[in-house]
Amino acid sequence: MTVPTFDDVVAAHERIRPYIHHTPVLTSSYLDELTGAHLFFKCENFQKAGAFKVRGASNAVFGLSEAMAKRGVATHSSGNHALSLSYAAGRRGIPCTVVMPHTAPQAKKDAVRGYGGKIIECEPSTSSREATFAEVVAQTGAEFVHPYNDSRVIAGQATCSRELLRQVDGLDAVVAPIGGGGMISGTCLSLSTLAPGIQIYAAEPDQADDAARSFRAGHIIADDAPVTVADGLKVPLKELTWHFVQNFVTDVLTASEDEIVEAMKLIWKRMKIVMEPSSAVPLATILRNPDVFRGKRIGVIITGGNVDLDHLPWNQWPRRPS
């Protein structure tokens, strides 16, 4: 296990700067009033390829030696890492193979192919995904860029909160979604060096609460195939992201499916931005835990905007009895 350092973050930022957007921070007086907090939304939905994951993917791709780059890159991903890696590989002009569940949103499959990535489909479970992927790597010899359990990827994601700290003064806390933990780990990496007083909250669905259970148990707990509208947050922690969660995260908060969809619709309606269900989980947890956040200055990471406009969750998602 190679734990990235803040020097890696600085190097990553320099390396990826030509390939990423410096995304804006938006505010909403309505949502501030509703939550009683001051919310600063870091809008990675406006990022290249539509998600923060292009930061880590670009750092991995552009850090490869010429010899390694020639053999291409490969990964498995529930979506945004897949298209981010395809984007970065396309910019460098090298091949990219992606193992993806056949249930992934059509919009994400189209986008991967649009960037020139090649898709191999698998079943929608972590076990099937990893087995299929092992075959692909054996066949192609491509460099594996894990969606989150990769030192290069975490250093890349860390550039997001480094930017946020330059854009907003006096933050008390940052809230980011947690799936595999790449964004949260990057947030921990930057904040623990630059502003160790800022609290770090991870937000996840009740129905995929493996990180919350891991956090309380003190060791990694993994679910094989959780069901949630927040399709980017289904994957489990791994040893590298667990290192950051265990050592730097203040708390892991959760929200119900209805709360997530409600928060998503609220952001679309009031802030006029398109973002995906996973990105609504932080606001959903802030609304569920008003006492934790009231009166504070909170950075909220909007992780991505790649949503299938023909299947929006307030029309289509099957609500479950709570």
Added chain:
Amino acid sequence: MTVPTFDDVVAAHERIRPYIHHTPVLTSSYLDELTGAHLFFKCENFQKAGAFKVRGASNAVFGLSEAMAKRGVATHSSGNHALSLSYAAGRRGIPCTVVMPHTAPQAKKDAVRGYGGKIIECEPSTSSREATFAEVVAQTGAEFVHPYNDSRVIAGQATCSRELLRQVDGLDAVVAPIGGGGMISGTCLSLSTLAPGIQIYAAEPDQADDAARSFRAGHIIADDAPVTVADGLKVPLKELTWHFVQNFVTDVLTASEDEIVEAMKLIWKRMKIVMEPSSAVPLATILRNPDVFRGKRIGVIITGGNVDLDHLPWNQWPRRPS
């Protein structure tokens, strides 16, 4: 008829500054490639009350004497002017009455009431709207702020393109939707003083093409109740806006219902912003007329973002055989 001057624009900008957002200009490398032009989207969907109309409404409300302000303001509107006037009146703490078709989107009715405006419903035709309104004014004695045929309103809307010129250098043309013509008139007012070389294109639906027909005929042609997904663009020109259209507009371009919905979805998908059908008409006309815009630097006014998320047009709008 009092035609506003550029001095009125400067005064309006000073007056309304505390109540409006300085909205951002966004670009999209994807849409630039698709159109062969350089598009600069002035994002009034991020404006207070969700639309550019808050500029004109605020200028009217905050320009009233104390005595006039006490009696309140009143208007008729297909939506965004209604909630913008309610917003501005609320900020000044004076009453606001709005005559609105009962078919107006629920989201807009809720927003008007949310800002403290009082709604009186009418039939969805210009004739019914104007008759109902006359009664309201007779009863309340409120100051009538017309949605567009008002010198104060046009001077307010003109602040939008004044900002755009400061944000983007070297524009060749600006494209804005045209309904009653308030935004286009404001655009003409600012550009004819500040940058008379910039061409001004008005964009409207094929199915509500009264401005295009007026432009070709040389006099105002008004339809009573056109049917289009671009619900903000159904109203006819009046003498003040006709003055600007006739004297300063380069051309009026139109787009079909399908082209408008397609352009709207394209902007949502690629730019990750929520905007309403009326705001998609400029891009739809640019895509229909590539030769007019290819290679040029084009300002595109995204006029508003108040859309009913439960009734998005790519799911719900009845497509007509073309």
